[in-house]
């Protein structure tokens with residue numbers, strides 16, 4: 001497979017993304033440091049197996065200060081130095097926690113991310129947000145610390161369960177809505193190939209999504225204006241995750257539902273073009289995402305949104321779209337949000 005490369009400058013950091021096969025890692029076999037995997041990813045990517053490694057349990061619970069402390073302890077045991085490399089091999093959970101450790105140990109070691117879920121390839125590994133959950137809040141504690149290198153090896157997705165693959169696809173759909181009409185069309189026209197993970201289609205999905213996110217983050221690394229767009233659907237999604245629990249919904253399923261709510265709210269507020277809302281919700285449905293739920297209380301969802309760490313004094317700002325690629329941040333009349341959530 002041909003190696004494809006994209007380069008970014010996020011804040012003061014250079015970040016290179018390379019997409020290819022396992023050869024990519026062989027060429028970098030002189031990596032010295034610690035590899036962090038989870039139990040489901042530790043058997044992947046043989047070229048990294050000779051390095052000292054720390055295996056963490058899979059799942060969102062691993063994104064904790066306790067894991068950070070354990071991994072820092074391992075860094076000490078392995079006598080890592082500032083120019084040693086922490087290599088994360090896993091989904092968003094492993095990438096987020098290992099990147100936080102890399103940013104803290106000796107005020108920053110070198111960092112390489114090897115994302116192994118679609119979600120981490122198209123979203124979590126790029127852009128430098130590290131973090132763990134704290135005191136009941138998702139990603140409350142973290143740093144901005146981009147990886148020097150991100151190696152994307154799409155063939156590792158062969159073992160990824162379909163539900164996790166779909167979770168990543170929700171973020172791909174979001175990315176297409178934000179900044180790539182051709183990607184939107186590809187998702188629309190080639191759904192079967194996308195769902196079957198046809199290699200050429202997969203590669204295109206990943207590269208196009210990385211390109212959109214990379215450009216947005218390059219313009220606004222520390223989220224002061226523009227990067228918030230990447231949170232399209234996320235205010236609703238985080239509320240759903242906190243009310244319904246992380247077990248019932250994958251992050252992507254919650255995001256897909258959240259995007260549908262944002263479109264409906266935007267439509268009612270006279271912002272979103274109704275035809276666009278229909279088309280985008282139709283696409284989400286085509287991929288099997290639930291766009292409507294009856295079994296979660298709208299009041300509990302609104303309450304959770306007001307408690308969200310991004311709400312300012314209980315006032316929530318939503319990422320809304322007028323049409324493809326036209327995105328804005330707005331407060332919404334609570335009546336509108338309530339009526340959309342109640343399905344009326």
Ligand SMILES: NC(=O)c1ccc[n+]([C@@H]2O[C@H](COP(=O)([O-])OP(=O)(O)OC[C@H]3O[C@@H](n4cnc5c(N)ncnc54)[C@H](O)[C@@H]3O)[C@@H](O)[C@H]2O)c1
Pocket residue numbers: 038039040041044058059060063090091092093094096116117118119120123124125126127128129130139156157158159160161164167251
């Ligand atoms: N830093 C960011 O910018 C950013 C952006 C989006 C999401 N996130 C974070 O990412 C996390 C979600 O990431 P995720 O969806 O990748 O979840 P995850 O890391 O929990 O991975 C999902 C599951 O897939 C397993 N898995 C991973 N790769 C596999 C493979 N190749 N084969 C088989 N199983 C595999 C994992 O062990 C896990 O059980 C959340 O914590 C979210 O906050 C961060």
